[in-house]
């Protein structure tokens with residue numbers, strides 16, 4: 001039995017815990033404001049807000065309910081479009097949308113309004129940039145985005161005086177959202193204290209489920225009826241910790257967790273820019289790093305990122321957790337297209353990598369058909385350890401240019417012990433070209449992908465060594 005608060009009321013559901021919340025909301029709770037669009041996390045029509053207690057704070061995140069299992073609602077506050085209506089008039093977020101002409105057929109509108117309400121409930125600074133970023137997972141087919149952006153700017157204005165500590169209280173006090181939001185924190189405490197939120201899950205699962213953003217897209221009809229071990233909301237699987245110069249990640253760390261981590265931001269100064277290239281806010285709120293590695297997509301962004309960093313993975317066997325644990329390099333995980341050096345019952349329990357030090361440089365590049373909310377045509381990361389102008393050690397990775405996410409072993413070895421120069425980069429590109437085997441597909445021809453990777457390698461060096469004279473790199477292919 002899964003217990004949670006749906007808008008204002010407690011809901012108990014005995015449906016299979018892998019049932020997607022979208023179906024529960026529409027077909028079992030008969031709340032039809034949450035729409036079904038793509039059912040693949042792309043359109044945001046099904047967006048909901050998920051409020052939970054973290055370190056005694058109530059935090060809300062937007063998520064796509066089409067990819068979210070019922071189990072992930074346990075002990076949380078789920079907010080649908082119906083849950084943010086004021087008793088008599090449109091709430092100020094809804095008013096901002098209508099006043100800006102941000103809605104036509106209206107199909108996408110509940111999703112946009114929910115994402116904007118989520119922005120009101122977040123502790124983020126009330127800047128125009130943050131307000132617009134909050135709707136980066138919503139697609140509108142008829143209105144055009146400028147009027148919707150204007151609505152988002154009005155919403156930012158509404159919350160400019162809120163306190164970071166308790167945005168829900170502020171939104172309730174200001175009559176932006178209904179008064180019941182002021183009591184949710186207390187009600188969630190009570191729900192937890194009554195032990196009302198155990199996360200169900202199978203001890204002998206057919207599937208591990210991190211965020212579900214890949215599994216539900218691949219096996220939409222199967223997961224609700226399968227035996228699943230849910231990996232979210234377990235403190236032991238969630239932390240981002242530093243031990244000396246090592247960083248240790250729990251497998252269920254999400255992209256948003258990384259984005260908000262001081263440890264990560266200190267070590268990767270432009271991490272925010274990298275993370276914005278990965279999916280959208282609601283997907284980043286669910287998608288885990290382990291899921292990115294294990295789904296083995298040849299273009300998984302964080303797989304490419306951590307291949308360059310030479311991350312190590314600790315696996316634990318379900319059958320015999322005490323004895324059967326082992327650590328392997330992420331670089332050794334991929335054996336062929338979607339074939340892993342991993343037994344079906346092994347689950348990824350920990351990720352460890354060395355944080356870049358003062359002699360290290362790191363950079364990530366991604367090109368996709370759209371800049372945002374799109375998977376890569378080709379992506380690449382580079383990690384260099386320098387000794388003056390000599391490269392002591394290099395890790396170069398690339399996605400979209402082979403059947404698996406590639407650690408470019410020969411190219412990385414080629415860089416070791418070399419002076420950085422324009423000629424070196426040209427020679428490096430030749431080595432890289434011999435090491436990759438892209439195919440033509442919907443994301444570009446093989447030739448295009450070869451050219452793209454050459455350009456991304458140049459982009460790495462131009463970005464990392466802005467003072468070097470590398471004039472020919474920008475123009476020549």
Ligand SMILES: Cc1cc2nc3c(=O)[nH]c(=O)nc-3n(C[C@H](O)[C@H](O)[C@H](O)COP(=O)(O)OP(=O)(O)OC[C@H]3O[C@@H](n4cnc5c(N)ncnc54)[C@H](O)[C@@H]3O)c2cc1C
Nearest residue numbers: 041210211212213214215279287288291292294300301348
């Ligand atoms: C709209 C949309 C946009 C996307 N955009 C991007 C993008 O820009 N870049 C990108 O890289 N990806 C993107 N993705 C893909 C996906 O979100 C990521 O790969 C994500 O990191 C998967 O994580 P998850 O936790 O949701 O995986 P899940 O769906 O939970 O799991 C994926 C696989 O990993 C396995 N698994 C998960 N955790 C463990 C574990 N601890 N041990 C063993 N096995 C495990 C599962 O069994 C499953 O086989 C996108 C997906 C969607 C729906």
Ligand code: FES
Nearest residue numbers: 037038039044066
């Ligand atoms: S229905 Fe499109 S994101 Fe869920």
Ligand code: FES
Nearest residue numbers: 104105108140141
């Ligand atoms: S108003 Fe029609 S899809 Fe946005």
